[in-house]
Amino acid sequence: MTDKCRVHPDKDATWRAGELCTACESRLRVAQRRIDNGLPITPTQSETVRGLGRWPEAVRARFDEAGLRAAKVELPTKRKKQRGRTEYGLRRTTGMTWQQIADRCGFSNQNDAITSARVYAQRNDLQWPPRQHTDKGAQAYTLRTQGKQWQQVAYDLDFRSYSSAIRAAHTYAQRHDLQWPIELGEE
Numbered sequence: 001m002t003d004k005c006r007v008h009p010d011k012d013a014t015w016r017a018g019e020l021c022t023a024c025e026s027r028l029r030v031a032q033r034r035i036d037n038g039l040p041i042t043p044t045q046s047e048t049v050r051g052l053g054r055w056p057e058a059v060r061a062r063f064d065e066a067g068l069r070a071a072k073v074e075l076p077t078k079r080k081k082q083r084g085r086t087e088y089g090l091r092r093t094t095g096m097t098w099q100q101i102a103d104r105c106g107f108s109n110q111n112d113a114i115t116s117a118r119v120y121a122q123r124n125d126l127q128w129p130p131r132q133h134t135d136k137g138a139q140a141y142t143l144r145t146q147g148k149q150w151q152q153v154a155y156d157l158d159f160r161s162y163s164s165a166i167r168a169a170h171t172y173a174q175r176h177d178l179q180w181p182i183e184l185g186e187e
Helices: 022-036 043-051 057-062 065-070 084-094 098-105 110-123 136-145 150-157 162-175
Strands: none
Touching: 022 043, 084 098, 084 110, 098 110, 136 150, 136 162, 150 162
16 A cells, blocks of 8 residues: 555655655655745645645755745644634624634634634633624724725625725714714724
8 A cells, every 4th residue: 555645645655755746746846946046936836845744854855944944935833822813803803703704714614713712712811702892883993993995894894895884984983973084094
């Protein structure tokens, strides 16, 4: 039985280290040439390098880690401990549903997003569950004062259009005697 490629599990590993398929080996060779010439590497080459998950000795001997860092390839590391930060922040500041957060952050289901955010909150002594904002007009007004474009505000808060975000922020400003039009801050 032959080993399978670490990057493409459906392909047989043919490289002498027994961890890469022919396509990956070729990508790594081309990536090293590009690095040697001071050029950035392509996304597929970067994916192959990161997909190894660790640096086997055969790869270490063949590829220059300093050159890979200069080419802005993240070397394989342990999982980041701040993973739930984005999920927690989205829930707290935008009031998005957990399913929307899971879709935005690439989780397969909402339970994984919830778990990630909960672990982050526990590690950082934050309130759990995060306080959820319900007034989208207030959120739209705040995001706009922070310098975000209306299209981005509408996307972040899940409005149907940017004009809906403007209308909600305007209504919020009128009800609370706030300045309108909004003075933009720095993003």
